Amino acid sequence: xxxxxxxxxLVESLSRGVRAVAPVWSPAAASGTWLILExxxxxxxxxxxxxxxxxxxxxxxxxxxxxxxxxxxxxxxVLFAVASFRSAVPGLDTRLLTLAAMAMTGLWLASFVVGLxxxxxxxxxxxxxxxxxxxxxxxxxxxxxxxxxILTRRRxxxxxxxxxxxAGLSAGLAPAVVMQIACMYEPWHILxxxxxxxxxxxxxxxxxxxxVDRYCAGSPRPGQT
Amino acid sequence: xxEEQQRWSxxxxxxQRGDEAAYERLLRELAVVIRAxxxxxxxxxxxxxxxxxxxxxxxxxxxxxxxxxxxxxxxxFAIVRNRIVxxxxxxxxxxxxxDDYEGVLRATxxxxxxxxxxxxxxxxxxxxxxxxxxxxxxxxxxxxxxxTRLGVSESVIKVRVFRAVRMMRRHLQAET
Numbered sequence: 001x002x003x004x005x006x007x008x009x010l011v012e013s014l015s016r017g018v019r020a021v022a023p024v025w026s027p028a029a030a031s032g033t034w035l036i037l038e039x040x041x042x043x044x045x046x047x048x049x050x051x052x053x054x055x056x057x058x059x060x061x062x063x064x065x066x067x068x069x070x071x072x073x074x075x076x077x078v079l080f081a082v083a084s085f086r087s088a089v090p091g092l093d094t095r096l097l098t099l100a101a102m103a104m105t106g107l108w109l110a111s112f113v114v115g116l117x118x119x120x121x122x123x124x125x126x127x128x129x130x131x132x133x134x135x136x137x138x139x140x141x142x143x144x145x146x147x148x149x150i151l152t153r154r155r156x157x158x159x160x161x162x163x164x165x166x167a168g169l170s171a172g173l174a175p176a177v178v179m180q181i182a183c184m185y186e187p188w189h190i191l192x193x194x195x196x197x198x199x200x201x202x203x204x205x206x207x208x209x210x211x212v213d214r215y216c217a218g219s220p221r222p223g224q225t
Numbered sequence: 226x227x228e229e230q231q232r233w234s235x236x237x238x239x240x241q242r243g244d245e246a247a248y249e250r251l252l253r254e255l256a257v258v259i260r261a262x263x264x265x266x267x268x269x270x271x272x273x274x275x276x277x278x279x280x281x282x283x284x285x286x287x288x289x290x291x292x293x294x295x296x297x298x299x300x301x302f303a304i305v306r307n308r309i310v311x312x313x314x315x316x317x318x319x320x321x322x323x324d325d326y327e328g329v330l331r332a333t334x335x336x337x338x339x340x341x342x343x344x345x346x347x348x349x350x351x352x353x354x355x356x357x358x359x360x361x362x363x364x365x366x367x368x369x370x371x372x373t374r375l376g377v378s379e380s381v382i383k384v385r386v387f388r389a390v391r392m393m394r395r396h397l398q399a400e401t
Binding site: 003004006007008010011012014015016017018019020021022023024026088089090091092155156158159 | 240241242243244245246248249252253256260274277278281282285286287288289290291292293295298299300301302303304307
């Protein structure tokens with residue numbers, strides 16, 4: 001059983017030769033940089049595999065419901081990214097941000113459900129159909145997710161599964177939103193082939209974090225000194 | 226409190242630049258504060274000093290995440306609260322803790338659980354959870370020994386300890 005003399009010795013040991021550390025970037029700066037790189041990566045890969053759907057820009061600028069779908073999905077992606085990086089710094093509140101992100105996601109998903117039940121935002125068709133959009137959505141999200149995992153663990157996430165889930169939501173949403181202008185427009189197709197893989201990314205993020213927590217417990221995290 | 230917060234913030238920023246003296250002053254003050262924090266919420270128990278030291282180590286490992294533009298108390302106590310619950314959840318039975326338990330029994334005729342009931346957080350738990358947690362985590366009894374003492378199965382003890390930790394984490398987080 002340790003006593004306060006041991007604590008005094010620990011204090012001396014920790015402070016003697018304490019190394020200077022570079023404070024981490026603010027959550028806004030870190031998440032903003034990650035979002036820019038993630039978006040560029042997903043867009044570049046998407047365009048490399050196959051062109052975007054013909055007429056997407058006209059649809060985006062002239063059909064309000066479609067513009068709203070794109071904007072709500074994009075805003076949700078941004079908010080989840082900021083929430084994830086904030087949650088990795090002790091003492092920063094993320095509840096409002098997370099609620100706002102979930103509300104945006106709810107609106108985004110609701111637009112497809114409404115489109116299924118009533119009138120979709122765009123005329124249905126096979127134009128732009130991509131043969132492997134399910135796999136594209138899933139695989140394009142993985143590298144940005146891994147980068148987010150490394151960057152957030154360099155901080156000090158106290159609730160690692162929550163941080164991972166938030167990062168997974170943002171990483172999964174990016175290719176799903178891009179597919180709305182790259183692939184065919186049909187609400188059921190979107191829900192199954194674009195939103196479905198995005199949901200799978202969240203599971204990968206959480207399970208991956210649980211495995212890292214279990215098997216790397218006790219090892220210094222990146223950035224620890 | 227505002228003055229204290231500013232002092233800690235300045236010392237932590239100095240520590241981030243490698244200032245040994247400032248860092249030592251900060252850790253010494255924090256050790257006292259954390260000890261009082263744990264005592265007030267959990268009462269006196271054998272792993273108190275272990276818990277204080279684990280919190281200091283967590284602060285040391287996370288010092289690169291402190292932003293000098295923000296107040297230090299929320300950052301600090303988020304780490305401390307999280308670490309306290311982790312330490313208590315992971316704590317295994319130690320021989321010294323069992324000796325300690327025997328000493329406590331000899332010293333007082335009352336239920337040793339009452340000794341730690343002065344801790345605010347533990348007092349908020351229902352008695353079955355408080356007993357299971359205290360016996361296994363604070364007094365170091367094994368799950369089997371605790372089950373025998375309380376007259377329940379081992380799986381019931383494990384479930385009660387798990388739920389006790391979860392409830393304590395919620396109570397601690399509600400303090401923010």
